[in-house]
Amino acid sequence: MTQTKTIYLQQVKQQNLCSILTYIWEAEAISRVELIEKTGLTSGTITNLTSELIEWGLIRESETSSGTVGRKRIMLRFQPELYRIMGLDIGRSSIALVMTDLTGGIVYSRKLDTGETLEPASVLAAIEPLMQEALQLAASEHKRVLGIGVGIPGPMNLETGTLRKPPNFPGWDGYPIRKVLEERLGLPVQIEDDARTSALAERWFGHAKKEGSLVFVTMGMGIGSGIIAEGKLVRGVNGLYGQVGHTMLDPHGIVCDCGNRGCWETIGAIPGILRRYGGEGSMAELMEQVKRGDPSASQCYEETLYYLESALTNVFNMYDPAMIVLGGKLFSYLEPELARIRSRVIERVYDFVKHRVRIEAATFGEVQSAVGGAALVLEELIAKPLQVMRRS
Amino acid sequence: MTQTKTIYLQQVKQQNLCSILTYIWEAEAISRVELIEKTGLTSGTITNLTSELIEWGLIRESETSSGTVGRKRIMLRFQPELYRIMGLDIGRSSIALVMTDLTGGIVYSRKLDTGETLEPASVLAAIEPLMQEALQLAASEHKRVLGIGVGIPGPMNLETGTLRKPPNFPGWDGYPIRKVLEERLGLPVQIEDDARTSALAERWFGHAKKEGSLVFVTMGMGIGSGIIAEGKLVRGVNGLYGQVGHTMLDPHGIVCDCGNRGCWETIGAIPGILRRYGGEGSMAELMEQVKRGDPSASQCYEETLYYLESALTNVFNMYDPAMIVLGGKLFSYLEPELARIRSRVIERVYDFVKHRVRIEAATFGEVQSAVGGAALVLEELIAKPLQVMRRS
Numbered sequence: 001m002t003q004t005k006t007i008y009l010q011q012v013k014q015q016n017l018c019s020i021l022t023y024i025w026e027a028e029a030i031s032r033v034e035l036i037e038k039t040g041l042t043s044g045t046i047t048n049l050t051s052e053l054i055e056w057g058l059i060r061e062s063e064t065s066s067g068t069v070g071r072k073r074i075m076l077r078f079q080p081e082l083y084r085i086m087g088l089d090i091g092r093s094s095i096a097l098v099m100t101d102l103t104g105g106i107v108y109s110r111k112l113d114t115g116e117t118l119e120p121a122s123v124l125a126a127i128e129p130l131m132q133e134a135l136q137l138a139a140s141e142h143k144r145v146l147g148i149g150v151g152i153p154g155p156m157n158l159e160t161g162t163l164r165k166p167p168n169f170p171g172w173d174g175y176p177i178r179k180v181l182e183e184r185l186g187l188p189v190q191i192e193d194d195a196r197t198s199a200l201a202e203r204w205f206g207h208a209k210k211e212g213s214l215v216f217v218t219m220g221m222g223i224g225s226g227i228i229a230e231g232k233l234v235r236g237v238n239g240l241y242g243q244v245g246h247t248m249l250d251p252h253g254i255v256c257d258c259g260n261r262g263c264w265e266t267i268g269a270i271p272g273i274l275r276r277y278g279g280e281g282s283m284a285e286l287m288e289q290v291k292r293g294d295p296s297a298s299q300c301y302e303e304t305l306y307y308l309e310s311a312l313t314n315v316f317n318m319y320d321p322a323m324i325v326l327g328g329k330l331f332s333y334l335e336p337e338l339a340r341i342r343s344r345v346i347e348r349v350y351d352f353v354k355h356r357v358r359i360e361a362a363t364f365g366e367v368q369s370a371v372g373g374a375a376l377v378l379e380e381l382i383a384k385p386l387q388v389m390r391r392s
Numbered sequence: 393m394t395q396t397k398t399i400y401l402q403q404v405k406q407q408n409l410c411s412i413l414t415y416i417w418e419a420e421a422i423s424r425v426e427l428i429e430k431t432g433l434t435s436g437t438i439t440n441l442t443s444e445l446i447e448w449g450l451i452r453e454s455e456t457s458s459g460t461v462g463r464k465r466i467m468l469r470f471q472p473e474l475y476r477i478m479g480l481d482i483g484r485s486s487i488a489l490v491m492t493d494l495t496g497g498i499v500y501s502r503k504l505d506t507g508e509t510l511e512p513a514s515v516l517a518a519i520e521p522l523m524q525e526a527l528q529l530a531a532s533e534h535k536r537v538l539g540i541g542v543g544i545p546g547p548m549n550l551e552t553g554t555l556r557k558p559p560n561f562p563g564w565d566g567y568p569i570r571k572v573l574e575e576r577l578g579l580p581v582q583i584e585d586d587a588r589t590s591a592l593a594e595r596w597f598g599h600a601k602k603e604g605s606l607v608f609v610t611m612g613m614g615i616g617s618g619i620i621a622e623g624k625l626v627r628g629v630n631g632l633y634g635q636v637g638h639t640m641l642d643p644h645g646i647v648c649d650c651g652n653r654g655c656w657e658t659i660g661a662i663p664g665i666l667r668r669y670g671g672e673g674s675m676a677e678l679m680e681q682v683k684r685g686d687p688s689a690s691q692c693y694e695e696t697l698y699y700l701e702s703a704l705t706n707v708f709n710m711y712d713p714a715m716i717v718l719g720g721k722l723f724s725y726l727e728p729e730l731a732r733i734r735s736r737v738i739e740r741v742y743d744f745v746k747h748r749v750r751i752e753a754a755t756f757g758e759v760q761s762a763v764g765g766a767a768l769v770l771e772e773l774i775a776k777p778l779q780v781m782r783r784s
Binding site for chain 1: 400403433434556605626627628630633640642651699702711714740748
């Protein structure tokens with residue numbers, strides 16, 4: 001057999017394994033007969049490939065009695081016993097680390113507030129004990145760690161694994177975070193923009209597990225998004241897809257750091273909200289004034305909700321996703337208004353989609369992006385099981 | 393061989409044919425050796441499949457002397473001699489029909505101004521003589537017509553081939569345009585939103601032939617878009633992807649027909665521009681006043697350009713495409729300002745992408761959407777050559 005042919009057959013095999021794993025993931029439990037129907041593969045191929053996946057310990061068999069006749073059926077599920085995945089989030093004022101099994105179960109979860117924005121060496125010193133704790137936990141239970149996925153502020157160069165002038169993140173420009181972690185941990189490391197890892201957390205473990213379509217909007221000191229369409233993260237030609245915080249909502253607004261004018265971020269993220277309020281105090285203090293019924297605080301708050309509702313309507317009309325999921329520090333202040341935000345967006349979209357508008361709160365709170373880091377590795381495992389299993 | 397296996401092998405064959413045709417299309421001319429490298433298929437498979445494509449008359453061989461040593465190489469290209477594709481555009485005040493060969497050459501092109509918006513029966517009566525003329529041309533030259541693609545105002549139900557309450561298009565709600573044309577012509581018919589066919593015209597025959605990434609923005613009585621990413625039309629979960637005309641640019645704006653407020657369409661499409669100007673006259677008259685230096689006309693015009701530039705910056709930051717292409721009746725008035733629009737958008741996007749901003753005028757003018765109708769059929773031929781060749 002020629003080398004080209006061998007490579008080709010490996011590609012076909014990998015494609016088939018990927019489609020089997022995807023169907024098992026989405027169904028949670030599925031029979032071989034259903035796999036044959038869904039994939040269009042022969043029963044022989046399904047038997048061989050699922051045996052191989054069972055041998056590797058990625059999936060397992062379990063018996064289920066079918067509803068109508070009580071006959072037992074053998075179902076295939078992901079196997080949580082053998083492998084672990086780590087997810088790390090490096091934020092501007094906090095760090096989080098999680099470890100999951102292959103069914104999305106979170107077996108370890110820690111968050112550290114660093115208070116101020118730290119340079120790389122201090123961040124690495126701060127996460128080192130967490131890393132060791134998690135790795136020891138895995139070792140003591142005889143689990144194999146498949147890799148670690150890292151959510152971190154973008155933009156970044158995914159080929160070299162280095163950051164590219166991340167705003168408000170001094171000391172990180174050009175820092176080779178992937179290489180450094182690979183050397184420290186001896187594990188495969190993947191990095192991704194933290195808004196995108198947050199979206200992946202919903203796609204694989206959260207609200208959009210079945211749909212594979214969502215826009216995750218994260219709101220804090222800035223506003224970013226991660227967008228999944230047809231099950232996949234969309235990055236755009238220059239990695240800029242989904243800069244929803246940098247679209248103009250106010251034609252008379254101020255110039256934004258990005259170069260655009262009147263961006264949602266300039267009026268709808270925390271610094272912009274406080275600027276509109278008058279420049280004094282913190283978001284917590286502003287919310288305190290809102291609760292007390294202070295008129296100018298209330299007006300600022302209502303305007304913030306109006307911009308949010310408008311931006312989310314734009315997101316629906318631009319991206320037509322199955323759902324929008326909201327997260328981030330600012331959203332934790334606005335979450336009590338979720339029902340009102342939802343109903344106002346519904347008022348503003350086309351009639352024939354009003355009943356399909358879904359706006360949800362993020363599933364994993366403070367560890368959202370870290371869980372998404374784990375999802376990044378899971379996604380790679382499902383897309384390229386041959387490579388991932390060979391290297392670990 | 394089981395039936396499942398036969399179906400599976402046909403799917404693999406179709407996938408391989410599709411990837412061969414796509415590489416030939418994008419390169420215009422390519423050798424078998426290059427195809428082996430690009431597809432990863434064996435030389436035997438490439439030999440067999442390209443022979444089949446040559447037999448069908450979809451591609452042909454041609455000799456090229458390679459640059460450096462003058463050695464002759466056999467190149468594969470699309471074959472323009474045997475087949476024709478028809479493209480139809482049904483607009484609110486005009487109809488266009490084109491016929492192309494398989495290399496994108498336009499062999500027939502007609503446009504009719506209907507003046508007013510016509511109901512289905514009148515449109516069909518008006519296009520009948522054009523259809524006959526085009527079909528007779530093909531017959532007299534012994535060409536086989538593979539199908540017809542139709543661009544028409546959306547939204548629509550692609551499964552049933554019927555329109556779904558298209559705004560300002562009385563008499564067309566629920567009209568089964570696909571079925572009617574299929575019965576009249578005895579040809580396979582495909583329909584698509586006219587902004588999307590316009591985008592397909594650029595993707596297959598125009599500016600984005602190699603990139604496969606663009607946002608086509610069409611501006612006239614309304615503002616719509618068609619978006620291609622990674623070579624494919626993106627439709628969204630409800631078919632609403634890319635409603636750029638229905639994103640809020642003015643937070644204090646009026647309520648739009650779509651239900652949203654301050655939409656770009658309400659201030660940036662022809663009716664909105666005239667409303668801002670004062671409600672009198674036509675776009676041509678407004679432009680006349682701008683040329684004469686009338687202050688309020690000039691101010692209205694400058695505001696129109698500001699909204700356009702802002703909306704296009706939003707499009708870049710939301711979709712991160714390789715290029716934006718502009719078309720439609722309103723754009724024909726604004727086209728002299730293209731260089732100014734482009735440089736203003738460049739000022740407003742992120743530094744590291746400024747050199748990559750491309751904004752172009754539509755390639756096919758008045759028959760843009762009709763050419764895109766033909767592209768719709770070409771795309772199907774390339775994606776599913778087995779099906780298309782079997783049915784014709």
